Amino acid sequence: MPPPPDPKGVFLNIPYDEEFSNLYVAYIVGLCQLGMVPHLASEIPGGDRRLTRIFKLIQGCRYSIHDLSRVEVSVAPTAVPRFNMPLELGMTITWQRLHPSRHDWFVWESVPYRIQRSASDLNGTDPYIHDGTVEGVLRELRNAFSRDSAPTVPQMFDVYRFVDGNLDAVLSRNGTSNPFDRSVFMELCRLSNNLVGPLRHNKSGVKPS
Amino acid sequence: MRKRIHITAPWPTPEEVKKRYPVSKASEKAIQILVEEFKAQLSRQTEASQNSFEPEKRRKRASAA
Numbered sequence: 001m002p003p004p005p006d007p008k009g010v011f012l013n014i015p016y017d018e019e020f021s022n023l024y025v026a027y028i029v030g031l032c033q034l035g036m037v038p039h040l041a042s043e044i045p046g047g048d049r050r051l052t053r054i055f056k057l058i059q060g061c062r063y064s065i066h067d068l069s070r071v072e073v074s075v076a077p078t079a080v081p082r083f084n085m086p087l088e089l090g091m092t093i094t095w096q097r098l099h100p101s102r103h104d105w106f107v108w109e110s111v112p113y114r115i116q117r118s119a120s121d122l123n124g125t126d127p128y129i130h131d132g133t134v135e136g137v138l139r140e141l142r143n144a145f146s147r148d149s150a151p152t153v154p155q156m157f158d159v160y161r162f163v164d165g166n167l168d169a170v171l172s173r174n175g176t177s178n179p180f181d182r183s184v185f186m187e188l189c190r191l192s193n194n195l196v197g198p199l200r201h202n203k204s205g206v207k208p209s
Numbered sequence: 210m211r212k213r214i215h216i217t218a219p220w221p222t223p224e225e226v227k228k229r230y231p232v233s234k235a236s237e238k239a240i241q242i243l244v245e246e247f248k249a250q251l252s253r254q255t256e257a258s259q260n261s262f263e264p265e266k267r268r269k270r271a272s273a274a
Contacts (some may be wrong), residue, residue, distance in 0.1 A: 007218040035220040126211040147216045190230040198248045
């Protein structure tokens with residue numbers, strides 16, 4: 001049996017594509033602003049088989065978010081549907097069924113009721129609908145994870161704007177154009193976390209130190 | 210009915226964050242600068258919103274007198 005999961009750990013099962021990068025940043029910022037610890041498959045260094053690493057990550061997190069909003073077939077040259085997200089959701093459901101007290105999973109979509117057509121076996125599961133927008137992701141994160149003294153959605157959006165406005169600099173510092181790279185993910189999480197303190201101090205009227 | 214979780218786990222400490230998300234020295238320095246920039250931005254916003262309430266406060270004080 002693996003060690004108990006991180007009670008703040010959230011495994012993010014999201015599409016790694018450029019059009020999704022703003023929502024990806026929103027997930028990171030939003031989770032950090034709620035005092036959660038986001039995890040991404042790309043953060044784990046090589047060694048084991050990819051599926052084994054992903055499964056370990058799921059086991060290490062108390063929660064997971066499975067964003068099934070990208071159901072469209074990917075663009076040319078080889079147009080194929082994406083099966084990674086449903087596959088990882090299936091692994092998570094199995095893990096949760098076997099150990100209900102160790103994991104809770106959430107399904108996210110951008111379009112209401114579409115999941116009933118794309119994954120009808122999930123009927124009875126109410127997905128969080130983010131409308132494909134940053135505000136939607138932040139709003140729904142706040143709906144899914146409540147916390148005393150959590151920031152408001154506009155406050156979270158301010159942090160998002162700040163982090164997203166610095167994304168190019170983060171990419172260039174890490175010598176990549178891929179926002180899903182391990183080093184970029186780490187830096188985005190670190191920055192988002194370090195902005196929690198100033199926002200909380202400001203909210204409570206205490207001057208930031 | 211959607212699941213809603215109330216989180217009671219303590220907020221991550223700076224040490225926890227540092228350990229959990231290791232970054233290069235250059236990135237660490239850049240992040241420090243950005244945090245200061247963000248704090249300054251917040252202070253400016255707070256000041257601006259306080260100033261925008263000033264005429265209202267003056268009006269109230271005047272009517273009370």
